[in-house]
Amino acid sequence: MLPFKLDMSRDPLDAWGSPEDIGATTVEGPIQVAGKLLFGSFETPVSGGLYSATQGKYRVTYPFHEHATLLDGELAITDEASGETVVYGPGDSWIIAKGTPLLWHIRSASIRKSYLATTVDL
Secondary structure, X not given: OOOOOOOOOOOOOEEEEOHHHHOOEEEEOOOOEEEEEEEOOOXXXXXXXXXXXXXXXXXXXXXXXXXXXXXXXXXXXXEOOOOOEEEEOXXXXXXXXXXXXXXXXXXXXXXXXXXXXXXXXX
């Protein structure tokens, strides 16, 4: 079991670089992203762990299906196909389908989420 709680320790994550290093495009920044893979690997069909990003905006087309819960910060995610924007705070969760074009707007100094991702087509 991997518990992710709002009151868990905030150990540093591994630096992953900029949004471009994870297949996204910075719109407003600079942004630094970090993470820690705790389940599976980037090569397995299912993986999960922790992810963080600093304030700014970036665009990404999701390369996997994801369920995530925001642990820290404030984040607005816009589905660029539908135009729908949802603002998330600590404890809020989402499911995003693979192939969805999104605009991430990190409104706070940083955000941190837990996530579970799969590349398996449904």
